[in-house]
Amino acid sequence: MKVLKAQAMGMCFGVKDAIAMVMTLPQPGETAVYGELVHNEEVLSKLREKGLTQLEEERRSAPAAKPWLVITAHGVSDREKQALLGKGKGLIDTTCPLVRRVHETAKHFAQCGYFVVVVGREGHVEVKGLVGDLSRFAVVGRPEEVRRWEADRLAVICQTTTPPALLEKVFEKISRKNFGKEIRFLDTICRPTRERQRAVEELLEEVEALVVVGGRNSNNTRQLTALAESRGVRALQVEKAADLAPDWFKGFNVVGLTAGTSTLDETIEAVYQTLLHLETGVAG
Ligand code: SF4
Known part of the structure; x- marks a missing residue:
């Protein structure tokens, strides 16, 4: 055959850099990873061997006994970071620069008065981080979920791992359903x-x-x-x-x-x- x-x-540079940073932490026993650093059991068991704790993605807001928290490559919202700092946690931030760029883009559009439409999986940790600082937004995973929103100015961005063909279909439907409105579009799929x-x-x-x-x-x-x-x-x-x-x-x-x-x-x-x-x- x-x-x-x-x-x-295989592994992207964003995840590789996050793992490399965590593997060399001077205080692993004092540190918990805030969610799943990587969806890979082999890597996770290496982290456990080093003494790091990992908080489950779904229950990560439960108070961690550790004084240091690792923000994963998927990132979190500024609001969540502030809340963690407010609880006295030290943060080790491994957010991928390409995720950070999408956060900046979303915030920029929001500040300019756009209703932000994020093409991505509702509830995914990266999407939660992206919309966590927005007040007017929608998350759309499939063309069937596209609506005619009330806002007159829309800005469309996407989760970094969105398949290009899906993004194209969803954007086409957004344009059709929201005909006559001002629509800005930035393809934020990562390289x-x-x-x-x-x-x-x-x-x-x-x-x-x-x-x-x-x-x-x-x-x-x-x-x-x-x-x-x-x-x-x-x-x-x-x-x-x-x-x-x-x-x-x-x-x-x-x-x-x-x-x-x-x-x-x-x-x-x-x-x-x-x-x-x-x-x-x-x-x-
Ligand atoms: S944005 Fe892309 S490069 Fe960065 S961690 Fe996610 S998949 Fe990897």
Whole structure:
């Protein structure tokens, strides 16, 4: 069986930098990560070994006993930061610069009087941070959720990991439903997401099935899987090499390999090597 790797895949610089910073903290026992630093069990267990505590994303506002908190690459709103500082916490901020840029853009539009429409997943931690400082906004995940809003001036931005094709569809619907209004649009998809999506699109032209390596909670991993399925290519999502089952690949001659932005390079390599040596009954 032939295995083709996507040209761009795996952990983005934003997550890598956040992990590198946390791994070298001088006071890990005094520090809790405010939510999931990365949707990757291997990395999380390394953090636990170092003595770091991690607060569950859904329940992170519960008071942490630790005096230091790590803000993850997904970022939080200024309001939330102030609330944490007000509780006497020290903050170690690993917000990705590309997420920070979207926050600045959203605030700028809001200050200029626009109603901000965020294309993204409602309730996702990055989106919560983005809208946390806004008073007039809407979050839209799918074209079906688009409405004609009351405001006359709209500014449309998006979660950094939004699939470009989805953004295009949602924006088209926003323009149609809000015809006659002033609409500003800034595509805030981050470069690593765009490169990974493009690489998968290219790969899907050449393969019969796609292996996607990534955490089950990872938004961008799910989107890579969904992209393959939308093109009629079978997608197999795994977290590690041990999850691969030879039976899945019976009858396939060429499979593709990609990975979400929270996946370590060594995990991708282990999956690749395992795929190359799977006994599928098809010669490689
Ligand atoms: S996915 Fe993009 S925005 Fe998010 S941490 Fe990675 S580089 Fe930054």
